[in-house]
Amino acid sequence: MVKLSVSFSIIEQYRTAVVSKHGREIPATAGGIPMKRFMPVIGAVVLALAITTVAVHATQVLFRTPRQLGAESALVVQGRVTSVQSYWNPSHTKILTETRVVVEDTFKGTRAGAVTVMQLGGVVDNVRMTVHGALQWREGEEVVLFLEPFDAGRYQVSGFTQGKFGVERDESTGEAYVRALEQRDAEMVGVPGAETGAVVKPKKMRVAAFIANALGKE
Numbered sequence: 001m002v003k004l005s006v007s008f009s010i011i012e013q014y015r016t017a018v019v020s021k022h023g024r025e026i027p028a029t030a031g032g033i034p035m036k037r038f039m040p041v042i043g044a045v046v047l048a049l050a051i052t053t054v055a056v057h058a059t060q061v062l063f064r065t066p067r068q069l070g071a072e073s074a075l076v077v078q079g080r081v082t083s084v085q086s087y088w089n090p091s092h093t094k095i096l097t098e099t100r101v102v103v104e105d106t107f108k109g110t111r112a113g114a115v116t117v118m119q120l121g122g123v124v125d126n127v128r129m130t131v132h133g134a135l136q137w138r139e140g141e142e143v144v145l146f147l148e149p150f151d152a153g154r155y156q157v158s159g160f161t162q163g164k165f166g167v168e169r170d171e172s173t174g175e176a177y178v179r180a181l182e183q184r185d186a187e188m189v190g191v192p193g194a195e196t197g198a199v200v201k202p203k204k205m206r207v208a209a210f211i212a213n214a215l216g217k218e
Contacts, residue, residue: 001126059133063190064159066146070214073146073158075109077101078167078176078207082114084137086122095129097122098154099137101145107211109147117157118150133186135161142167144178144207146214161186167207178210 070076079101086097099117106112121131135157146163147155157163165178205213212218 001128059131059160059186060189061133061160061162061186063188063192064162066210066214067216069146069158069163070108070216073108073148073163075115075147075155076107076145076211076215077103077109077112077115077147078105078107078144079103079115079142081137081139081141081143084139086124088124094120095122095124095127096120097137101143108215115145115147116154117145117147118154119156133161135164135181142169142176144210165210168204176207177204178207179204 064072081099082102083100084097085099086095088094089096097119099119100114101117102114103112119131119134121129121134123129144165144167145155146158148158148163150156161181164181166181168177168179169175170177
């Protein structure tokens, strides 16, 4: 299987895509613009490399609180994943993963019966394109999503991956609780208390309380 590897460095308003080959980094930088705007540049570099093995890098992500995610997102919903599909873009320069989510509740933005969530990376045939720190999706999982526009009619998760929260339900009451997902292969930048070692881990919260806090409706 051919393996393509992509890392992102996101510091304040600057996002740098890094494609690596045997430890060598080739950056493609775009300052202060949505990630989707420079995805074609990443894909072109990846295709040109035609790599089979790559060095591992971590993705740097600017930490966002739920309140910040709520303010920055165009759409906030709760729903269930119904399908996950990866495919090449029309020019065959990058692999995209498309996740379909049936919406149960809309907390911010225009109501819709379902949303399509896009991200770079995935597996098609014998080619795997890996974006370090990218989200994993599973059919049937229940989620709360903070979303920003990807293109017409489609969205991407806000805060790179931070805008996806898992939903757990109490076995006896069925009440829904939000839990923060583990950030894998991602280095959080600007986490409160990180310098002193006093990082506060997020608590499991009822969905209603979590949304009220995130959207400033407490």
